[in-house]
Amino acid sequence: MKEEKIIENFTQELKRGIITLNVLNELIEPEYGYSLATKLQEKGIEIEQNTLYPLLRRLEKQNIIESSWALEDSRQRKYYSLNEKGKKVLEKLKLEWKKIVESTNYLLEGEE
Amino acid sequence: MNLIDKYVSEVSRRLWKKNRKDIEKELKSTLEDMLEEKIGDREATEEDVVELLKEYGRPKDVASSYNTPDKFLIGPRVFDLYALVLKIVLGVVLILTLLGSSISLVFGEVSNIFIELLLIVPRIFSAAVGAFGGVTIIFALIEHFTDEEIDIKDEDWEPKDLPEAVEEYDRVNILGLIAKIVLTIFALVLFNFYPDKIPVFYQSGGDWVFVSALNMDALNKFLPYLNILWILSIILSFVLLLQGEWNLKTKAGDILLSVFSIIILAFMITGPDIINLKGLETINPELVKDLTPVFAILGSMVKVFFGILIAVILFDIVKKSYKIIRERV
Structure with missing residues (x-):
């Protein structure tokens, strides 16, 4: 396989790994699906609609986010946000992320 | 659209x-x-x-x-129909097994009655399992072979080719209609050409014998009306298949047919027993004596069944009419 393709694949893997963390972080404030996707894209997190919506539903099923329908501009929108449990989960996850970053940087720097 | x-x-x-x-x-x-x-x-x-x-x-x-x-054994597209057919089939199997058991019960020698009673449950269970398996296999096959996109290549799908979206309750249930047409034709053929072949089994000194269950005179009284009902029903089903969706005319026609079937059922309840003993008199008059109470019970059971059917159809009519009215308002 061409080098660029390999790098692309691995990078995708990395990015996939942080999607949930980023989604949860963005949901501290209520967002609807489309606005969430746009915000994430602005911050450099690429995620397809086809991945985001099912993810949101899974998170809701796991009871860490909650949803409600709101009517604005004559458009019905489904808003998602973290609930209490979700906020706790996010905090713990952020800690885990810090640990991962530290240990990875340490490993990487060690090799140089 | x-x-x-x-x-x-x-x-x-x-x-x-x-x-x-x-x-x-x-x-x-x-x-x-x-x-x-x-x-x-x-x-x-x-x-x-x-x-x-x-x-x-x-x-x-x-x-x-x-x-x-x-990937599903029985997926969302097909599941609702599957659940409906399963309920109907299991209901029918349950009724038939109970009928069969009651006949052999009344017939058996005294010492066997308790065993017969005990045997009812395993019989029902085994019939139910068989029916469940049969329906499930059929629907698994339907799910597998009707995945419509098997032929569409990846880049070739065109949004413009999408079928007209229809409100869910206005969509025509194609498989259901086909099943209905087949069953109605079966009923037409059976009751018109082979009514005497509908049997009741009983045990006579160790042998299983069967005798025609239906009373021909009673049947002939109702058959013309039933035939009309069935033929109209088949026509309606074909119209629906062609049109692909319900409209006000077909909905009204459907409700009228339901009303018609209630009237026929009502007459069948108040009329002579469909189930009869005439066939037996020639074979074994002794048997007739023993069988009379059984057939009386059977006759009543059939009438009760018709009564329940009327209630179900009535409820269905009310539901459908309510939906139509709600749509119009």
Whole structure:
């Protein structure tokens, strides 16, 4: 396989790994699906609609986010946000992320 | 019809009923947002929508992103029909097994009655399991062979080719209609050409014998009306298959046929017993004496069954009429 393709694949893997963390972080404030996707894209997190919506539903099923329908501009929108449990989960996850970053940087720097 | 609505409809019919409406709403809202962003201040053209939908993906793929797992033994498209057919078949099997058991019960020698009673449950269970397995296999095959997109190549799907989205309760249930047509034709043939072949089995000194169950005079009184009902029903089913969706005329026709069937059933309840003993008198008059109470019970059971059927159809008529009225308001 061409080098660029390999790098692309691995990078995708990395990015996939942080999607949930980023989604949860963005949901501290209520967002609807489309606005969430746009915000994430602005911050450099690429995620397809086809991945985001099912993810949101899974998170809701796991009871860490909650949803409600709101009517604005004559458009019905489904808003998602973290609930209490979700906020706790996010905090713990952020800690885990810090640990991962530290240990990875340490490993990487060690090799140089 | 709105292209986005067609698309959303095509996605949602592949989803499980539980989430269907919610996902439909959300998907439509998202697509409208995406469209707005795409066109900015100008008006949306059909080309814009087609481009957007193509970009979003094939309905089948979008639906599978919501469904895990992705391959089903019996999937969302077919499941509702499966559940309905299963309920009907199990109900029928239950009734038939009980009938069969009661006949051999009344017939058996005294010392066997308790064993017969005990045997009823395993008999019902084994018949139910068999029926359940048969229906499930049939529907698993239906699910497997009617995956309509087997022929569509990846890049070739065109949003414009989407079928008209129809309100769920106006969609015609094709498989259900075909099943109905087949069963009605079967009933027509059976009761008109082979009515004497409908048997009741009983045990006579160790041998199983059967005798025609139906009273020909009673049957002939009702048969013409039943025939008319069945033929009209088949015609309605064909019309529905052709049109693909219900409209006010077909809905009204459906309700009229239901009313007609209630009237016929009412007459059958108040009329002579359908089940008879005449066939036996020639064979074994002794048997007739023993069988008379059994057949009386059977006759009543059949009438009770008709009564229940009337109630069910009546309830169905009320439900359908209510839906029609609600639509119009």
